[in-house]
Amino acid sequence: MTEDFAQTNEKLAVEIIGMHKWYGEFHVLKNINLEVRRGERIVVCGPSGSGKSTMIRCINRLEEHQRGKIIVDGIELTNDIKNIDQIRREVGMCFQHFNLFPHLTVLENCCLAPIWVRKMPRKEAEEVAMKYLERVKIPDQASKYPGQLSGGQQQRVAIARSLCMNPRIMLFDEPTSALDPEMIKEVLDVMVELAESGMTMLCVTHEMGFAKTVADSVIFMDGGEIIESNKPEEFFSNPQHERTQLFLSQILQH
Amino acid sequence: MAVIQHSPHEDLPPPVSQTGIIGWLRQNLFSNWLNSLLTLLAIFILWKTVVPLVEWAFIKADWVGTSRDDCDSGGACWVFVSVRFKQFMYGLYPEAEQWRINLMAIMFVLLMIPMFIKSFPWKKWLGMFILFGFPIVGFYLLSGGAFGLEHVETSLWGGLTLTLVLSAVGIVAALPLGILLALGRRSEMPIVRALSVAFIELWRGVPLITVLFMASVMLPLFLPEGTQFDKLLRALIGIVMFQSAYMAEVVRGGLQAIPKGQYEAAEALGLSYWKSMGLIILPQALKLVIPGIVNTFIALFKDTTLVLIIGLFDLLAMIQSATQDTKWLGFSIEGYVFAAVTFWIFCFGMSRYSQALERKLHTGH
């Protein structure tokens, strides 16, 4: 299987073809088609309820899709547990509310998955964890508990925790929406550094500054569909669809 | 690379296997082999227990009649219940006076109805009257001896009436006592705090039955020789002491939940301790813990059955003694099922009410 991936889907990290999703009767995602190449950084924006979070949560099977195909790293996402496990190892995710494990220290949070999923020895896991904690600039908090950290620090720990699994793709679900304004920058800096190191990133966010700096393309979603997708310069200066124009006028006001 | 949708995609219906009856069955009952197995097992268990139960209790049961000869079908003999129904409801209260109990019940229902109407303006006064005025009215109605009503001794009170009297008096008396204890426990005066803690932990640490034994056996010893002590009153005192300790903890939870700022604001306004408690803190705290108070009431309602052991005849005791009646031997199951259903209706109803209250108050506070 991995040989296939190396040859055919080398370039495509994520491929979504004709994907539909329903919550009961409600058609929440309609005909999603998306290609994400390796090393590409994509920002997804749109009004609330547009389905953008739901879409990226389908990529690591936190949500199930009912029609269409999702192929991550050459592996198709189905009900097959083996596929799901493999995909989750390669895809990291950061949540709006951090979701750190409060009963474990920062270091233990980061080591948990490498020890139990990748079966690393503890020493090795701790070295990897410290390496990433240094990369997000909080190595000194390693023995603290999440309850003792600020929001910005917790989110950076969350990013480090995902990175400890050496994922090839990182998903971000509104990572700065729950932070106080003075802490947003420290998290965005980490994300920018991550992008510049070549990580494939799919990011749902309202931070348009981040999009302009780092994104290769910006996608606008509304009502469960992808309305417009373009390079940031074109997207912001020349939105084509009227709904995109409306949305941009609302958020770029301030 | 720009992708533009010109017209919005229409809403499609979801695939058939996902919704409707089939979808629901798949997701909820048969989503994997383990669940399918469990579903089949559950259906089997239900078939073996619920079906015979319904057959016994409803389909083959005897509902009408006057004596045990009318119970010949092999199903439940509800004749037993209907014949003894009055006793279960009123105990040994003289038949001629039972209208007084009925009157009390009707009055209570009429008084409670406005409490559920949203726009009723005098809820506070009505609530106060129900809590403190009505019990006095009820007492005179039930025991008589005044206003031309014949005196009915408390030893004749029984059945569901007694259960309700015990529960209602228990809660109504335990509430003010519990509030005082909760305030005492939070007091800064060490003696007051120590005494409150001792009182609360004492009653919470012992079983209710020892309290009832204590009340019924030891109270006559505590008082000067010759004082007559009504048995019901003894049990009530025990119950009130016991409940006030639990009530104190519930109220204490409410007091703790009030932010410190409220206490400080009251102080800053120059209100004395009692004024700030009465006007500002307690109204908020009590509103917060109404669900807790209702839960305490439910527990008390179930606990009143213990008076059976000290010789008072509440609903359970009446049913228990009825099952020992030689004329109706062998129908104990019917008696207990009736008792269980009665208690269940009250307790379940109250707990649903408490949950609804909790939801309503949660959004408000």
Place this chain on the structure above:
Amino acid sequence: MPMDNQDDMPSRPPFWNDPDKRALIFQVLVLAAVFAFFAYIFSNTLHNLEKRGISTGFDFLNNEAGFGILMSLIPYDETYTFGRTFLVGLLNTILVSFLGIILATIIGFIIGIARLSNNWLVAKIAAVYIETFRNIPLLLQILFWYFAMLPLLPHPRQSVNFGDAFFLNSRGFYMPAPVFESPFLWVLAAMIIAIIAVVVLVRWAHKRQAQTGQQFHTIWVSLAILVVLPLIAYIATGMPLSWNLPELKGFNFRGGMTIIPELAALLLALSIYTAAFIAEIVRSGIQAVSHGQTEAAYSLGLRPGKTLQLVVIPQAMRVIIPQLTSQYLNLTKNSSLAAAVGYPDLVAVFAGTTLNQTGQAVEIIFMTMMVYLTISLLISLFMNWYNKKMALVER
């Protein structure tokens, strides 16, 4: 030069307006009132007891009891003392509470987890169980089992029997009683060795995982050790365990061990009732762990089983255990309802029969209450210790 001036200190108001003094006076008054109250009761009680010819003091504990007790874990007959009846009752209370706690926990956890199942039927059945048994008074459930259900069991002569060794009838549940010969000590020794071996194994497995990352099937191997080692000792010493089988002699069974119907009814009712409350505690404890925790664990690649073990259950237990110990305390206190069906627990035997025989209500009820208070206190202390230890560290 610096002077020690009183003028810098705020002046004290006259003592009748001074809040500290008022508080002091108030407390003194309260204390005096309490003392006066107790003194009044005390003198009345002494007077009344004298009038009725009831003695005081604890000497009665050495007097001969003169009555039999239905069931006792220690040797007892009428010639033993009242003090002995206290012990017999206490042990019976401990027995039914201990067994009840175990049963209620098992049933409660199963129902609680079933309540959370994504199988609609299973979840609904669990919900019905909880709502039914929580809302029916415990005393009613006890009476139901004892007076309505157990008499449906057959007469000893027509007992339901399992393999001629277990008999179920209206007089009780009869089982073989184990008879241990002296070589059984080796089996006991083997059990102890097995336990030590398992502890060592767990430590070794942890170390190995820390060093090499490899996981070990600790649970299966431990179980195997705990079973196999004592088994080998048992066989090697010639199977030093025989059974005293219950036999039907006339109208009754003799020999073996019995669970009397009183104990069975009490145990059933206590377990089923308390299990309903435990199920709710387990359900709300697990639901209290936010869904985001499970999602984070899944997105890191952890399987549902490991997520439960490492993330959900540790957090749920923090919430569950304090409430669980509260229920255990309730069960122990509720066991006092034994008097209603004649099971000889502490209250029934001591605060019941002994009190009737001696009339020394004050001493007896005092002793009984002290027992329960001590149990409550111990459990409270444990809960406080546990809460402190497990509190999540926050700013």
